[in-house]
Amino acid sequence: MKDMKNKVYIKDIAKYAGKTITIMGWLANKRSSGKLHFLQVRDGSGIIQCVMFKGDVSEEAFETADKLSQETSIVVIGEVKEDKRSTLGYEIGIKELKIVGESKDYPISNKDHGVAFLMDNRHLWLRSSRQVAILKIRDEIIFAIREFFRKEGFISMDAPIFTPNACEGTSNLFETNYFDSKAYLTQSGQLYGEAGAMALGKVYVFGPTFRAEKSKTRRHLTEFWMVEPEMAYHDLEMDMEVAENFISYVVQQVVKNRKEELKILERDISKLEAIVPPFPRITYTEAIEILKKKGNPTKWGEDLGADEETIISNEFDKPVIIHRYPAAIKSFYMKRDANDDKLALGMDIIGPEGAGEIVGGSERETDYDKLVERIKEHKLSMEAFEWYLDLRKYGTVPHAGFGLGLERTVGWICGLPHVRETIPFPRLMDRIKP
Ligand code: 4AD
Ligand code: MG
Numbered sequence: 001m002k003d004m005k006n007k008v009y010i011k012d013i014a015k016y017a018g019k020t021i022t023i024m025g026w027l028a029n030k031r032s033s034g035k036l037h038f039l040q041v042r043d044g045s046g047i048i049q050c051v052m053f054k055g056d057v058s059e060e061a062f063e064t065a066d067k068l069s070q071e072t073s074i075v076v077i078g079e080v081k082e083d084k085r086s087t088l089g090y091e092i093g094i095k096e097l098k099i100v101g102e103s104k105d106y107p108i109s110n111k112d113h114g115v116a117f118l119m120d121n122r123h124l125w126l127r128s129s130r131q132v133a134i135l136k137i138r139d140e141i142i143f144a145i146r147e148f149f150r151k152e153g154f155i156s157m158d159a160p161i162f163t164p165n166a167c168e169g170t171s172n173l174f175e176t177n178y179f180d181s182k183a184y185l186t187q188s189g190q191l192y193g194e195a196g197a198m199a200l201g202k203v204y205v206f207g208p209t210f211r212a213e214k215s216k217t218r219r220h221l222t223e224f225w226m227v228e229p230e231m232a233y234h235d236l237e238m239d240m241e242v243a244e245n246f247i248s249y250v251v252q253q254v255v256k257n258r259k260e261e262l263k264i265l266e267r268d269i270s271k272l273e274a275i276v277p278p279f280p281r282i283t284y285t286e287a288i289e290i291l292k293k294k295g296n297p298t299k300w301g302e303d304l305g306a307d308e309e310t311i312i313s314n315e316f317d318k319p320v321i322i323h324r325y326p327a328a329i330k331s332f333y334m335k336r337d338a339n340d341d342k343l344a345l346g347m348d349i350i351g352p353e354g355a356g357e358i359v360g361g362s363e364r365e366t367d368y369d370k371l372v373e374r375i376k377e378h379k380l381s382m383e384a385f386e387w388y389l390d391l392r393k394y395g396t397v398p399h400a401g402f403g404l405g406l407e408r409t410v411g412w413i414c415g416l417p418h419v420r421e422t423i424p425f426p427r428l429m430d431r432i433k434p
Pocket of ligand 2: 348357359360
């Protein structure tokens with residue numbers, strides 16, 4: 001194709017007012033009335049109305065435009081005109097129109113479709129303005145995450161996907177063949193992050209993680225992205241402070257840079273603007289008291305489920321940090337509270353508006369013997385954890401970290417009821433296609 005270098009992106013259209021330019025994209029929508037065709041053209045960067053007047057083009061071109069179907073790829077050459085009524089402030093008066101690729105019987109129309117149908121057509125559904133808005137916000141969040149950690153002096157460190165051991169319990173491990181032995185898909189990069197923190201001081205691991213979740217909920221994916229900072233010489237208090245500054249930074253970057261997309265999603269921005277430090281902090285024991293007052297039967301010692309999280313988060317306008325859980329329901333690597341051995345120095349952050357648990361973190365056990373004891377208690381393989389125990393043998397220090405689930409965060413910030421729209425190609429218990 002000629003002239004591809006000379007195309008103008010719709011987002012930059014204001015720079016070309018009064019000029020004749022070339023747009024390359026797809027037909028999102030079309031409306032006609034007598035001598036006029038109104039084509040909504042999208043190019044990924046934005047969407048613009050292109051108007052074809054019968055008197056301005058050849059008869060053949062006008063006929064062609066009349067037959068254009070949704071998602072036909074097209075090149076439009078025309079003049080950029082100011083148009084106060086449109087969101088962009090501009091429209092294009094078409095002089096020439098070329099078809100690049102046909103699109104017959106495009107399966108997704110502007111009608112309502114069922115979720116299963118849209119999920120089967122996820123590769124096409126991604127083109128809709130809602131999905132484009134969500135993907136742009138996801139990109140903004142990822143960028144803000146890396147920017148925050150770069151500014152705070154963290155080093156990005158990648159952890160392996162194939163692992164010899166479990167990090168978050170053995171009940172939801174994906175097992176795979178690894179030549180003559182077995183390997184597991186990583187549940188969390190944390191243990192490797194701990195090794196990294198001993199080398200680099202402050203690191204973060206950011207990558208895909210896998211859990212064979214046998215529950216079909218609106219918050220569980222089998223493949224999801226997690227960002228996990230890990231910091232040497234940090235305790236639980238410092239961990240919570242990093243987490244609230246981090247989350248607030250990410251939310252405010254989205255509010256600042258993605259207003260248009262939040263508007264497409266009809267997101268109440270004032271709720272996001274309120275996300276600034278400090279966040280409310282309560283102990284697990286206080287959380288149980290709140291639940292009791294609200295008539296929820298959860299007893300001390302039991303884990304908090306989705307319903308409990310919602311009841312607690314409804315008490316606050318910001319994410320709420322719940323810390324010092326019963327050690328018995330938390331992971332093997334968490335340090336115990338020096339004041340009460342039944343408690344783990346762990347924390348979860350529950351997002352507002354029913355977002356659920358977005359962060360899990362803790363101060364880590366630093367003592368070699370205690371860690372050996374915990375590995376035995378949790379019936380984990382000592383051999384697989386030998387390297388991890390080395391971190392306590394050679395210069396052990398207090399350290400802490402947390403993991404933030406990217407998709408739950410995208411869902412919360414976008415105001416989506418289900419995680420399936422927060423990742424381009426969701427992997428759920430009952431879905432691995434497309
Ligand atoms: O609470 P989790 O299991 O914590 C860890 O994995 C720690 N190793 C993290 C650390 O301290 N470095 O998971 C952390 C977060 C959860 O709070 C949730 O946001 C997300 O990961 N998450 C999931 N997101 C989508 N689908 C799932 N199945 C998820 N499981 C956890
Ligand atoms: Mg958790």
